[in-house]
Amino acid sequence: MEAKNIEDIYTLSPTQQGMLFHVLSAPNSGIYIEQAICILQGNLNILAFERAWQQVVHQHPSLRTAFVWKNLDKPIQIVSRRAKLLMQQYDWRELSTTVQEAELQDYLQTDQIRGFELSEPPLMRLAVIRIEKDTYKVVFSSHHLVLDAWSNAIILKQVFALYEAFCHAQSIQLEPSRPYRDYIAWLKQQDLFQAEAFWRRFLQRLKAPTPLLIDRSANNLSSVEAGYGQIHTKLKIATTTTLKYLAQKQQLTLNTLMQGAWALLLGHYSDKQDVVFGTVVSGRPSTLLGVDSMVGLFVNTLPTRVYLSSEQLLLSWLKDIHSQQIKLHQYEHTPLVKIQKWSEIAKELPLFDSILVFQNSAIDISQLSTANLKIDYVYTRGHSNYPLTIRVTPSPELLLEVIYDSQRFAIATVTRILEQFAALLDYMVTQPDCQLSALVEMLNETKRKQKATALRERRQAVAEKLKSVQPKAVRLSHGDQSSSNQIVV
Structure with a gap:
């Protein structure tokens, strides 16, 4: 991280500290990686969509935050002036519905295990998957270290407000909000x-x-x-x-x-x-x-x-x-x-x-x-x-x-x-x-x-198993003479 790109540095909240501890204790586990999946239907303007997300990243310091802890007494979070959001695009229109669902589950699993490099913001990314001519599935992945459900609601409202404006060649000014460092300062008091x-x-x-x-x-x-x-x-x-x-x-x-x-x-x-x-x-x-x-x-x-x-x-x-x-x-x-x-x-x-x-x-x-x-x-x-x-x-x-x-x-x-x-x-x-x-x-x-019910099912299973066993006929013999008597077992 270049020094000239650093906007702010401050400590973690206690919740962030605890979360970071568990994340570092269980690498590659997907812990605290949040994924939201939604369907978009209509003529999606990809450029306007990406631009809207990027502007929201620029709006909020938490979305440009990285975490550093090595060789430090306490971990810190560093806010970058700029952070480029990764948006991947896929075209699955030629795949059947069944294959599309299997591919989505594979992607979600891989994406979750992949996690994020905590020292490289933003700790969020998008995948836009085209499944029909005018139908898309969007996967929004983020790290819980920087976002909670309340914050997600805020940024989603802003993204689609910006998207609508950009589609009409308009621009809107988002309402300013206080930076996350003000909350850290409040906690310390x-x-x-x-x-x-x-x-x-x-x-x-x-x-x-x-x-x-x-x-x-x-x-x-x-x-x-x-x-x-x-x-x-x-x-x-x-x-x-x-x-x-x-x-x-x-x-x-x-x-x-x-x-x-x-x-x-x-x-x-x-x-x-x-x-x-x-x-x-x-x-x-x-x-x-x-x-x-x-x-x-x-x-x-x-x-x-x-x-x-x-x-x-x-x-x-x-x-x-x-x-x-x-x-x-x-x-x-x-x-x-x-x-x-x-x-x-x-x-x-x-x-x-x-x-x-x-x-x-x-x-x-x-x-x-x-x-x-x-x-x-x-x-x-x-x-x-x-x-x-x-x-x-x-x-x-x-x-x-x-x-x-x-x-x-x-x-x-x-x-x-x-x-x-x-x-x-x-x-x-x-x-x-x-x-x-x-x-x-x-x-x-x-x-x-x-x-x-469990007992009844076990009894039925045993009964079915006994029915499947074929009886065997065993000929009895005494010394050199064989008996014509048979016992069925």
């Missing part, structure tokens, strides 16, 4: 004295992370390839609408209902009444003027602790969770590494093994469509260092996803968890006045049915 007292009280008497108890057996690990899987389901529109109404009526958030459902499942699978999981928060301090339009990594992951009392009413219990989250909000800037240090859990153990991500800042990308270009959202890919992530994205049909460590969890187990998560939410909207014991019993009944 925070006094953690009160935060320490809060988190020590919050985590007192917690000696170990909540066990999931659904891991593969050690005997099965060697045959499973390392990597992460991702499955999803969508709730019906009616269920989603009722969930939103229930939350609004009870002065709760949709996120609170998700936290309650996951706490119940954790209690079910760990056989614990005191459960802890990670919750991802926006991390954007209301006291930092203009923070809503800033681009960078602001999110933080904090412990959420929930007590399960079978006699408590569901709505009362959910309100307790909501109240806890309000108290936690003023300390959401606390570095997770500090919280871990203040807890009573051994330092070699994590605070939690699962996290819940509620994509409150997600946008409906179809709303960004222009006069000559229709935009459809497809899906996102990416994983963190946590073995199990529940991700919820608000939409007319609530999207529920599970991202899991394939070596730790079998897909059948994860699928069952996802089905139970959806079933709990459905039960909440139909029986909101129930006690927690009713929800616990629903989970137990599901477990009993699953065990009965």
Whole structure:
């Protein structure tokens, strides 16, 4: 990196430091590489599209940021004055739909493992794949070190606003936003004295992370390839609408209902009444003027602790969770590494093994469509260092996803968890006045049915195997004389 191209230098946020540690600890794993895939339909102006993305890169320092750590006491981030965005183009029109999908999956896997050279900005790239005459698939890959979901929403809005202007030979001026270094400066001004007292009280008497108890057996690990899987389901529109109404009526958030459902499942699978999981928060301090339009990594992951009392009413219990989250909000800037240090859990153990991500800042990308270009959202890919992530994205049909460590969890187990998560939410909207014991019993009944089904299937498999065995006739003999008697075995 040339000195004349350096615009700014500053330290990392605590979240960035933790993320960088995990990235360096697991090279070529694809960890924290985020991929968003969407479909563009219409007459795509490639030059205007590339120009729009490049101008957004120029607009935000975080998108021109590199990370340097070798031979330094602490890692630093360096902002370049200029950074050229890589945009690759592919033409797959002659391939069948099946082959196109196979090629896309190969590209996504290779792209994720490829990652980024952290010292060479920008830590993002594009692939534009033409699959029909006027249909394109676009893959936007970025490193989580420089972007979160909120920031993605900001830059996507700006890209398509610029694209529309460029297609009409016009230019627009993007609204200026504060640089990410202002957030770093704000973090350094925070006094953690009160935060320490809060988190020590919050985590007192917690000696170990909540066990999931659904891991593969050690005997099965060697045959499973390392990597992460991702499955999803969508709730019906009616269920989603009722969930939103229930939350609004009870002065709760949709996120609170998700936290309650996951706490119940954790209690079910760990056989614990005191459960802890990670919750991802926006991390954007209301006291930092203009923070809503800033681009960078602001999110933080904090412990959420929930007590399960079978006699408590569901709505009362959910309100307790909501109240806890309000108290936690003023300390959401606390570095997770500090919280871990203040807890009573051994330092070699994590605070939690699962996290819940509620994509409150997600946008409906179809709303960004222009006069000559229709935009459809497809899906996102990416994983963190946590073995199990529940991700919820608000939409007319609530999207529920599970991202899991394939070596730790079998897909059948994860699928069952996802089905139970959806079933709990459905039960909440139909029986909101129930006690927690009713929800616990629903989970137990599901477990009993699953065990009965598994046993029945095993018996059927054994019966089928016995049917396939052909009987053999064995002739008995006594000394030199053979008997005419035969025994069928």
